[in-house]
Amino acid sequence: MWRVLEFAYPLRWRFVGAGVLAAGTEAAGLGLMAAATWLLATAAGQPPLIALSVAIVLVRALAIGRGVLRYVERLASHDAVLRMVSDVRARIFAALVDRPPARRGDALSRMVSDVDAVQDLLIRVLLPMAAAGTVALAAVVTAFAADPLVALVLLAGLAATGVALPLLAARLARHGGARLAPLRAAYAVDTVDLVHGAADLAAFGARTEYEARGAAHAAELARVERSLARRSFAVDAAATMLGGVTAMAVLATALHRGLPGVWLAVLAVATLAAGEIAQSLLAAARKGAEIRGSLDRVAELLDHPAPATADRPDAAGTTAARAAGTPAAGTADSLRGLPVPHGPVHLRLRGAGVRYRADGPPALHGVDLDLPPGKRVAIVGPSGAGKSTLLALLTGVVVPDMGSAEVVAAAPGPRPEATPIGAYDRERWPAAVTGLLADAHLFHASVRDNLLLARPEADDAELVAACRTAGLGDWVGEHGLDVRVGEDGAALSGGQRQRLALARAVLADPELLLLDEPTEGLDPGQADEVLAAVLAHRGDRATVLVTHRLTGLDAFDEVLVLDGGSVKERGTQGWVRAHGG
Numbered sequence: 380m381w382r383v384l385e386f387a388y389p390l391r392w393r394f395v396g397a398g399v400l401a402a403g404t405e406a407a408g409l410g411l412m413a414a415a416t417w418l419l420a421t422a423a424g425q426p427p428l429i430a431l432s433v434a435i436v437l438v439r440a441l442a443i444g445r446g447v448l449r450y451v452e453r454l455a456s457h458d459a460v461l462r463m464v465s466d467v468r469a470r471i472f473a474a475l476v477d478r479p480p481a482r483r484g485d486a487l488s489r490m491v492s493d494v495d496a497v498q499d500l501l502i503r504v505l506l507p508m509a510a511a512g513t514v515a516l517a518a519v520v521t522a523f524a525a526d527p528l529v530a531l532v533l534l535a536g537l538a539a540t541g542v543a544l545p546l547l548a549a550r551l552a553r554h555g556g557a558r559l560a561p562l563r564a565a566y567a568v569d570t571v572d573l574v575h576g577a578a579d580l581a582a583f584g585a586r587t588e589y590e591a592r593g594a595a596h597a598a599e600l601a602r603v604e605r606s607l608a609r610r611s612f613a614v615d616a617a618a619t620m621l622g623g624v625t626a627m628a629v630l631a632t633a634l635h636r637g638l639p640g641v642w643l644a645v646l647a648v649a650t651l652a653a654g655e656i657a658q659s660l661l662a663a664a665r666k667g668a669e670i671r672g673s674l675d676r677v678a679e680l681l682d683h684p685a686p687a688t689a690d691r692p693d694a695a696g697t698t699a700a701r702a703a704g705t706p707a708a709g710t711a712d713s714l715r716g717l718p719v720p721h722g723p724v725h726l727r728l729r730g731a732g733v734r735y736r737a738d739g740p741p742a743l744h745g746v747d748l749d750l751p752p753g754k755r756v757a758i759v760g761p762s763g764a765g766k767s768t769l770l771a772l773l774t775g776v777v778v779p780d781m782g783s784a785e786v787v788a789a790a791p792g793p794r795p796e797a798t799p800i801g802a803y804d805r806e807r808w809p810a811a812v813t814g815l816l817a818d819a820h821l822f823h824a825s826v827r828d829n830l831l832l833a834r835p836e837a838d839d840a841e842l843v844a845a846c847r848t849a850g851l852g853d854w855v856g857e858h859g860l861d862v863r864v865g866e867d868g869a870a871l872s873g874g875q876r877q878r879l880a881l882a883r884a885v886l887a888d889p890e891l892l893l894l895d896e897p898t899e900g901l902d903p904g905q906a907d908e909v910l911a912a913v914l915a916h917r918g919d920r921a922t923v924l925v926t927h928r929l930t931g932l933d934a935f936d937e938v939l940v941l942d943g944g945s946v947k948e949r950g951t952q953g954w955v956r957a958h959g960g
């Protein structure tokens with residue numbers, strides 16, 4: 380909680396203002412009850428109207444003031460919280476972007492609810508607690524002025540309702556959350572499996588079994604939720620009863636102490652009202668217990684920016700940032716670095732190795748590769764050989780654990796001869812090196828928007844030309860650029876999806892184009908045609924192609940065969956021909 384509250388510090392006066400308004404609202408409510416009771420009790424004695432006029436004005440003022448205060452308080456508290464949350468959201472987003480894709484999914488799916496928890500912490504937990512605590516204390520102090528013993532009884536009643544019961548409610552909520560979380564997770568997994576896997580479950584006759592499993596989890600979840608709801612209602616009922624008992628105890632004490640009749644009425648009604656304010660702490664305590672996990676996750680994300688490769692505490696992003704002399708990854712600053720060179724770049728891998736897990740085998744090791752401007756390299760190898768990892772080194776998403784991945788200076792200058800790729804401005808690095816990478820994502824937007832991502836200033840003619848190069852020219856001619864592609868390209872066929880992703884890479888037109896199996900899903904004839912068109916478009920600029928097929932590699936200067944993370948063979952065009960390409 381404290382880590383998250385650091386974001387509230389710059390807005391502290393706004394929060395103090397919101398707290399004062401919240402306390403004012405509660406105080407106005409309590410004052411209204413007390414003043415109205417005094418007015419009714421006094422009016423029963425039929426005094427001259429002049430004796431009641433102040434109370435009448437006060438009741439009106441408090442009745443109107445309470446509504447106005449509540450409105451202004453809502454505006455002020457939400458304004459402060461939304462300012463703070465936008466800051467937290469930006470920091471979390473930056474931390475997530477720096478995570479390796481493999482570790483983003485879970486954090487991403489939770490991000491929305493976890494950030495909402497930050498909002499709830501202030502609006503539903505801390506501000507109500509501060510307001511209720513202040514007003515309850517003010518009520519006790521006021522009662523003290525009437526009679527110390529009455530104040531003591533009131534204090535005991537309010538402490539039981541506003542402290543002991545909320546602690547119990549928070550404990551129950553924590554305990555309940557721990558029981559519900561795995562059941563809800565299982566239920567969510569069942570639902571996703573049943574919806575996304577519906578076709579496969581039907582194809583393998585497993586639908587009934589999966590439905591039965593989902594129904595069993597749902598029934599168990601409902602049973603646990605019912606039992607927790609019963610306990611929670613019992614606490615609510617105890618709080619209501621305690622409010623009544625406190626009011627009666629206050630009344631009895633006031634009678635015993637011989638307080639005047641009007642005071643008896645005012646104290647009894649005001650005690651009931653104060654009890655209600657204390658009861659609102661039950662909801663705050665429950666909410667507090669509910670959002671604990673979310674706050675821990677937010678704090679963890681803010682405190683420990685993820686390394687850029689999976690499960691390696693001291694790798695990638697942080698190494699890159701250190702090498703570049705920039706702050707650690709996870710902050711927006713980590714995206715800044717050296718300016719990306721204009722014009723052709725010369726990249727070089729020397730003994731480069733990557734290890735995703737400290738206790739696992741390296742995904743890549745001892746790889747040497749020279750990529751001067753204009754060179755075309757093909758990387759072939761079986762699945763899991765490390766081909767995509769090699770491309771990730773060139774994009775700077777992954778930083779080598781062993782060896783180096785560097786940019787070689789074109790001419791001697793003030794800079795060192797070679798600079799790590801990770802030292803460059805990550806936002807702008809794609810101008811030098813980018814392409815069609817593994818599992819390219821298509822956005823739930825139009826063809827045009829998906830393409831413009833690569834080059835926002837491109838005009839329609841350039842978009843259509845890129846589509847034509849990728850073999851999507853006819854389709855775009857027929858459907859236009861404004862047709863929407865669906866979630867991750869779901870409205871397109873597999874081949875169209877792949878071609879659109881390729882067109883985007885072609886449009887980006889970097890100095891070094893990376894293509895990770897760009898023709899996957901196309902039949903061999905089409906694949907050769909598309910690859911030839913892309914290479915023709917590239918002209919004499921550098922390209923690295925990852926492929927499973929040896930055909931069509933005549934146009935490449937070097938072929939690298941990767942297996943088990945290391946280079947097993949390397950050759951030139953002659954090598955390809957000798958291997959039947």
Ligand SMILES: Nc1ncnc2c1ncn2[C@@H]1O[C@H](COP(=O)(O)OP(=O)(O)OP(=O)(O)O)[C@@H](O)[C@H]1O
Nearest residue numbers: 479481689735742761762763764765766767768769
């Ligand atoms: N984010 C990751 N976390 C942990 N291990 C990973 C991660 N990415 C890849 N690996 C592992 O590293 C090895 C190399 O993977 P890589 O994706 O580079 O292979 P590839 O040659 O591109 O395979 P494919 O042809 O199937 O795409 C594999 O054993 C893979 O399981």
